Amino acid sequence: MAFRKIFTQHIQKKTCHTMAFYKKHGGYEQAKAALSKRKKPDALIDLVKASNLRGRGGAGFPTGVKWGFVPKATDKPKYLVVNADESEPGTFKDRLIMEKCPHLLLEGILICCKAVGIETAYIYIRGEFVFATERLQKAIDEAYDEGFLGNNALGSGQRIDVTVHRGAGAYICGEETGMLTSLEGDRGNPKLKPPFPAIEGVFGCPTVVNNVETLANLPYILEIGADAYRAIGPENSPGPKLFCVSGHVENPGTFELPMGVPLRTLIDKHAGGVWKGRKLKAVIPGGSSAHVLTADECDVAMDIESLAAAGTMLGSAGVIVMDETTCMVDAMLNVMRFYHHESCGQCTPCREGTGWLAKITHRIAHGEGRMEDLDLIQDVCDRMVGKTICALADAAAFPAESIVKKFKSDFESAIQNGGSPAWKKRHPSVVGGTASHA
Amino acid sequence: MADTLSFSPTTMKQYEWLLTRYPTRRAALLPTLRLAESEFGEIGVPEMRYVADLMEIPPAFVFGVVTFYTHYRRAGTGKYHIQVCSTLSCALRGSEDVVTRITERLGIVPGETTDCGLFSLSKVECLGSCDTAPMLQMNDDYHEDLSIDDVDQLIEQLRESAKGGSN
Numbered sequence: 001m002a003f004r005k006i007f008t009q010h011i012q013k014k015t016c017h018t019m020a021f022y023k024k025h026g027g028y029e030q031a032k033a034a035l036s037k038r039k040k041p042d043a044l045i046d047l048v049k050a051s052n053l054r055g056r057g058g059a060g061f062p063t064g065v066k067w068g069f070v071p072k073a074t075d076k077p078k079y080l081v082v083n084a085d086e087s088e089p090g091t092f093k094d095r096l097i098m099e100k101c102p103h104l105l106l107e108g109i110l111i112c113c114k115a116v117g118i119e120t121a122y123i124y125i126r127g128e129f130v131f132a133t134e135r136l137q138k139a140i141d142e143a144y145d146e147g148f149l150g151n152n153a154l155g156s157g158q159r160i161d162v163t164v165h166r167g168a169g170a171y172i173c174g175e176e177t178g179m180l181t182s183l184e185g186d187r188g189n190p191k192l193k194p195p196f197p198a199i200e201g202v203f204g205c206p207t208v209v210n211n212v213e214t215l216a217n218l219p220y221i222l223e224i225g226a227d228a229y230r231a232i233g234p235e236n237s238p239g240p241k242l243f244c245v246s247g248h249v250e251n252p253g254t255f256e257l258p259m260g261v262p263l264r265t266l267i268d269k270h271a272g273g274v275w276k277g278r279k280l281k282a283v284i285p286g287g288s289s290a291h292v293l294t295a296d297e298c299d300v301a302m303d304i305e306s307l308a309a310a311g312t313m314l315g316s317a318g319v320i321v322m323d324e325t326t327c328m329v330d331a332m333l334n335v336m337r338f339y340h341h342e343s344c345g346q347c348t349p350c351r352e353g354t355g356w357l358a359k360i361t362h363r364i365a366h367g368e369g370r371m372e373d374l375d376l377i378q379d380v381c382d383r384m385v386g387k388t389i390c391a392l393a394d395a396a397a398f399p400a401e402s403i404v405k406k407f408k409s410d411f412e413s414a415i416q417n418g419g420s421p422a423w424k425k426r427h428p429s430v431v432g433g434t435a436s437h438a
Numbered sequence: 439m440a441d442t443l444s445f446s447p448t449t450m451k452q453y454e455w456l457l458t459r460y461p462t463r464r465a466a467l468l469p470t471l472r473l474a475e476s477e478f479g480e481i482g483v484p485e486m487r488y489v490a491d492l493m494e495i496p497p498a499f500v501f502g503v504v505t506f507y508t509h510y511r512r513a514g515t516g517k518y519h520i521q522v523c524s525t526l527s528c529a530l531r532g533s534e535d536v537v538t539r540i541t542e543r544l545g546i547v548p549g550e551t552t553d554c555g556l557f558s559l560s561k562v563e564c565l566g567s568c569d570t571a572p573m574l575q576m577n578d579d580y581h582e583d584l585s586i587d588d589v590d591q592l593i594e595q596l597r598e599s600a601k602g603g604s605n
Contacts, residue, residue, distance in 0.1 A: 077461070089525045089564040127472075127509040128565050130578040163459045168468055169509025171563065185467035185495075187506035203461050246527035246568035253569045288526055318568070320527055334526045338563055344506075 286315025
């Protein structure tokens with residue numbers, strides 16, 4: 001079967017975000033079928049399990065299995081919280097879905113609500129996405145007007161309400177328990193699991209948390225069936241996928257391709273290759289939380305298993321490309337500063353660890369580093385990974401330990417020669433490792 | 439001062455609608471702060487107190503929530519808040535040059551506001567627009583694929599708008 005784009009086939013059309021356009025192209029037909037009284041919720045869960053659809057937010061958990069954890073016999077309301085807090089550096093795919101095909105997401109939400117027996121869904125969108133919020137709200141208003149949402153969604157007799165909930169600038173709210181705490185009106189501090197959200201999530205009730213792109217896959221799975229879906233890319237992590245490519249490439253952008261596309265093809269063919277005719281130095285394949293790859297390690301397929309086997313992860317599929325002129329000390333300083341800024345501060349290993357990683361990298365970049373700092377970075381990382389409530393500490397430690405290990409000579413050079421090239425360029429009067437200020 | 443603040447009837451209606459969307463009142467806090475932000479122009483201590491009183495939530499709790507997040511428009515922010523994305527993908531494509539240019543043109547460094555109160559400059563973390571790096575957010579709007587000329591033009595446009603008294 002030829003590969004069919006489900007997210008980006010119409011995005012050049014000016015009205016692609018409207019209800020009229022979406023309906024004209026077969027929109028809401030799958031939700032109508034799913035919400036019909038004859039369709040059993042369990043059959044939908046089984047179908048999604050059989051499709052091997054895996055979460056597109058970063059963790060790659062099987063979606064149908066996650067739905068199956070929600071208790072059937074409960075007197076509590078159940079909730080769906082859509083993770084639209086896209087804030088992993090290098091990632092900009094959910095924004096495209098919400099701006100260009102918001103109804104595809106809403107149709108996915110309807111299908112999930114039927115499958116799990118949910119009446120209330122929230123779309124937690126990052127506060128900075130003002131335009132995407134407007135587009136989503138408009139689409140929701142259209143869906144209410146048509147009777148697709150509301151007390152009798154699509155004439156099914158089931159109530160399904162959808163509310164857009166704006167975040168306010170906090171990376172940690174993309175972590176599912178942090179997101180739920182934030183949705184409850186609190187500081188977005190993550191919570192220890194278990195209990196998992198499926199059992200005790202938002203407002204103390206069973207909650208499904210799914211990423212935007214994950215839900216937007218559902219209408220297509222219902223349309224073509226689990227077997228055909230599984231045949232798109234590798235069987236264990238199949239499907240159409242949005243890959244984000246940024247950094248030093250000629251043509252940065254979002255590319256919809258089958259899961260498992262070779263990383264080299266993605267960079268060289270789709271993103272136009274490394275810019276300015278330069279050579280490739282490093283790639284972060286799955287958002288800045290992923291282990292970095294050297295140019296020699298880039299012959300790898302972009303799917304969950306292949307990247308795990310290569311010692312990194314697909315994550316959010318945010319591919320950040322760095323050319324041969326990049327100083328990896330500066331790149332690491334940028335990433336460490338990010339995690340230090342975004343740590344919620346609850347857990348000491350993360351609050352202090354991200355701070356130390358940023359400080360140590362800062363002093364190496366600024367000409368005050370010591371050779372022992374390289375071991376110290378690894379030591380700090382060892383004290384962070386797996387020792388905190390959520391994975392933000394891991395997300396800082398993974399790039400840190402891999403960048404230092406794989407690009408050690410950049411660090412040694414900065415330590416021996418009075419700082420990183422970029423810093424020395426900005427401070428030409430400071431010679432050697434004698435700088436006394438930060 | 440807190441006594442003088444109050445939502446207009448239209449905003450109050452939006453607030454009451456918000457309360458119908460959540461099973462708890464407190465869950466409406468973040469969106470209510472957004473209402474306060476657009477009604478009063480910024481979130482300072484008086485605005486936090488007003489929201490706390492309105493929602494019957496302790497003021498200290500509201501303060502704790504507001505200060506956890508970076509995106510509420512805090513007291514003292516200039517009319518035009520220029521937020522330059524400085525995370526890796528933008529940094530690789532010249533975000534530092536964008537910041538430097540703005541500093542040259544406006545005479546403020548990140549974290550500062552011009553004396554006239556017109557411009558504030560911030561360096562912010564990833565805005566989810568890495569394919570159009572370098573980029574910035576000015577109030578609600580994204581300005582993408584920036585060249586130094588684009589930065590100059592944006593500043594000129596904003597100065598003109600300020601003179602004309604419109605946004």
